[in-house]
Amino acid sequence: MMMAREVSSEEEAGGGDELRRGPWTVEEDLLLVNYIAAHGEGRWNALARCAGLKRTGKSCRLRWLNYLRPDVRRGNMTAEEQLLILELHGRWGNRWSKIAQHLPGRTDNEIKNYWRTRVQKHAKHLNCDVNSQQFKDLMRYLWMPRLLERIHRSSQSQSHDADDADLSVSAATSCITSDLVVDAHHPPLAMADSNDSAAMWQQHQAPQMSVAGAPPPTTTMAQHVVLPTAAASCHQMQDQFVCARAAETTTCCWSESESLPGLAGLYYDDAAAALPEFDVETMAMWGPEDDPWYTQMLGL
DNA sequence: AATGTGTCCAACCGCAGGGGC
C-alpha cells in the first residue's frame, strides 16, 4: 500500500522521464555533490528533481550517505572497530544504524555488510547459527579477547614508552562516544548475570587488562578490581569502560578449572595454550590459522 | 588462457513511522 504512494512520488521526482537505477556515474555524483554543497541535504525527492537527477530521492539519499559524504571512512575495519561491532551487536542485535552511530565514518550498510560477510561466514564455517548461544559465547570469550590482544599488542608496538594504563587505554578511544558510557547502566553482555550494578560499575573502571594468551588469572575477579587512582577525563573513563568490559570477557569468565560458559569441554587452559599467534600486521579478526583452531576447540 | 566458484559491497526493495494537511 505504501509502495503505491511511494512509486507515485518517485515518478514525480523523475519528472516523468525514465528513472535511472544501478551504479551511479561520475556525472551523477557530481550533480549530487554540487547540489548538496549549494543547498544542503534533506527533502530528497525534491532534491533529486531540482538537481536534475533521474533518480529517486531514496537513491540519492543512499548514495550520499553511504558513499559521497565527505566523512565516510573507507577501507578495512580496524581491530577496535571490529571489537565495537561485536560488542554493540551483542547488545543491540541488528540495529545497524544505532551501531553505526558509534563508529564515526562507518555507515550502517558497511557494518551490515561486514557482519554478513565476515561474522556470519565464520559462523557458517563452524556450523553454528549466528544467533545461537554457542556462537555468542564464542565471540564473547574467544574472539573479543583475541581482538583485545591485537589492540593491546598494536598499541604496545606503537608507543613503547607508554605505561600500562595508557596501553590499556587503547586506540579504541577514537571510536567510543559518550553514549556508550551513558548506556553503561545496561547490564553488559559479558556480565548480564550480575545483579550488582554498583560493583559492576567499579569493575568497569578497572583499567587492568588480562587478555587471552597472557598468564591465566589465578585470583578472583574482586582481586582484579582496581579503582581509578585519579580523576579520569571523559576519554579515560570511556576507554577504561571499554577496556575493562572487554577484559572482563577474559578475566571474569575463565578460570583454570572451569569450562567456558556455553562451550562445554573447552577449558581456559586449553584455550590459552592453543591460541595461535595473531597476525598483527593485517589486523584481521581471523587469520587463516583461526578456523581450524576454533573448529578443534569446539570439537566441530 | 578459459572457466568455475566464492567473496564483497553498492544499490535496491519493502516496510514502518512520523509529520503535515
Add this chain to the structure above:
DNA sequence: GGCCCCTGCGGTTGGACACAT
C-alpha cells in the same frame, strides 16, 4: 481520523572482482 508524503531502517540482490582449477 485519514490520507499523503518523506525519511530511515533492515533485508536482499546482483554485478564486479579475486582466486582456484
